[in-house]
Each structure stands twice: as C-alpha cells, then as structure tokens.
Amino acid sequence: MARYIDAVCRLCRRQGEKLFLKGTRCTTEKCAVTKRAYPPGQHGQGGKRRSKLSNYGLQLKEKQKVKRIYGVLEKQFRRYFQIASKSKGVTGKILLQLLERRLDNVVFRMGLGLSRAQARQIVRHNLISVNARRVNIPSYFIAQGDIIQVKAKEKAQKKLKENLELAKDRTIPTWLEFNSADLSAKVLRLPDRDDIQQTIQEQLIVELYSK
Numbered sequence: 001m002a003r004y005i006d007a008v009c010r011l012c013r014r015q016g017e018k019l020f021l022k023g024t025r026c027t028t029e030k031c032a033v034t035k036r037a038y039p040p041g042q043h044g045q046g047g048k049r050r051s052k053l054s055n056y057g058l059q060l061k062e063k064q065k066v067k068r069i070y071g072v073l074e075k076q077f078r079r080y081f082q083i084a085s086k087s088k089g090v091t092g093k094i095l096l097q098l099l100e101r102r103l104d105n106v107v108f109r110m111g112l113g114l115s116r117a118q119a120r121q122i123v124r125h126n127l128i129s130v131n132a133r134r135v136n137i138p139s140y141f142i143a144q145g146d147i148i149q150v151k152a153k154e155k156a157q158k159k160l161k162e163n164l165e166l167a168k169d170r171t172i173p174t175w176l177e178f179n180s181a182d183l184s185a186k187v188l189r190l191p192d193r194d195d196i197q198q199t200i201q202e203q204l205i206v207e208l209y210s211k
Contacts, residue, residue: 059208062201069198070099071116076139081209092202093193100191103128104138106148110178110185111167112160122160127152142187149184157183171197 053061067077084094099105104113104120107128113119120138122128128135129151130142142148150160160183172178173195177186 056208059204062204063208066096066099066200066202066205069116069200070102070105071120072099078209081205085209092206095205096193096196096200096202097191098141100196101141101143102138103130103135103140103142103148106142106176106185106187109173109176110148110183111164111170111172112150112183114163114167118163125156127156127160144187144189146187147184148187149182 063077067074072080080098081091081095084091084098087094100109104116104123107113107122108116108119113122123138123140124136126134126136127150129149130140130146132147132149134151150157152160164180164183172185173191175187175189175191175195177188179185
C-alpha cells in the first residue's frame with residue numbers, strides 16, 4: 001500500500017500550521033513549525049511573496065490538510081467522500097466522522113500511539129483486537145458498542161503504557177470510555193463534529209469535490 005515516507009514536518013511547514021504528526025515533539029521547542037515558520041524548499045525563507053490563494057487554492061489546501069492529519073491518500077479519501085455524500089446528513093460532518101471512526105485514529109485517541117502514524121503501526125503489528133477479534137487493518141471502521149483492547153505480549157504492552165504516560169495530557173474524547181488498567185476502550189457513541197478540536201473547514205472540501 002502506498003504511503004508518505006518523506007519528513008512529515010515538511011507537511012506542517014507547507015500547511016503553515018501544526019498538524020501534530022510527530023506526537024510529543026510537536027509540543028516542544030523542537031517543533032519544525034516553531035523553529036522554521038516558513039514553507040520548505042528554495043522559495044520558503046526569503047523567497048518571493050506568495051500571492052493570495054484563490055477559492056480553489058483554499059479548498060485544495062484544506063483537503064490536503066485533512067488528508068495529512070489522518071494519514072490518508074487521495075484515492076481512499078475520495079472514497080470516504082463518496083460514502084459521505086451518499087449518506088443521510090451533512091456531507092462534511094459525515095466525512096470527518098468516517099475518518100474519526102478509523103481504527104488507527106481510535107488507537108491514537110486512546111493515547112496508545114503518540115501519533116496516528118505510530119497508531120497505524122500498532123494496528124498493523126496485530127496488537128489490537130475489536131470485540132475480542134484481532135484486527136490489523138488501520139482503516140477498519142469501529143461501531144457503537146465496540147470494545148477495542150490491546151492484545152500484546154508484556155514487552156509490547158510496556159511500550160504502549162509508556163506512550164500512554166507521555167500522552168497523559170491528551171484528552172480522551174467523550175465518545176470513548178477508556179480503561180487504562182487493561183488498555184481497553186468502549187465506543188459509547190459515534191464521534192460527532194464537536195468532538196474534533198482541531199480547526200477544520202470541511203465545507204471547503206465539500207465545495208472542492210462538488211465541482
């Protein structure tokens with residue numbers, strides 16, 4: 001499966017804001033956006049002043065931002081949009097709900113992964129079960145009532161507990177009931193738009209794909 005393998009800090013700098021792609025590093029002075037608050041490449045620092053983005057440019061930038069936050073490539077992202085557009089309700093909100101329902105995102109929200117990329121790796125390594133059944137597909141959609149639990153050997157569990165300690169300041173969303181004792185969580189309800197704290201203008205994405 002194709003994936004982005006370049007330095008992820010470049011994505012934040014290109015976006016012009018923190019996307020929190022490197023876990024705890026993003027909250028320290030080592031963050032690339034803090035140290036170099038300009039786009040990467042030869043036209044970044046000291047380059048020509050960039051012209052104001054058109055409506056299309058703003059829409060494209062917002063789409064790229066959401067793709068980068070959740071670590072999803074174009075083909076899969078477009079498929080999510082098609083599912084959302086055919087569902088009852090507000091397309092933009094449903095799109096974000098689908099992204100939040102991904103298993104790798106849930107593992108990240110539980111604090112077991114310091115970033116979504118690390119959470120994806122945890123899932124791929126077959127360390128997570130859903131309703132007592134091991135699932136190693138990061139894009140697996142969780143549902144209301146599902147029980148997500150760590151199924152790993154002692155060494156792996158120790159590492160996940162270390163991640164949990166490092167992410168202790170991160171707020172567990174209210175749609176998850178997390179049990180730190182056995183590293184499990186129950187999905188109390190499906191995520192809502194208000195549960196996503198990061199600033200996202202999903203309507204721009206809907207406008208882009210609706211052309």
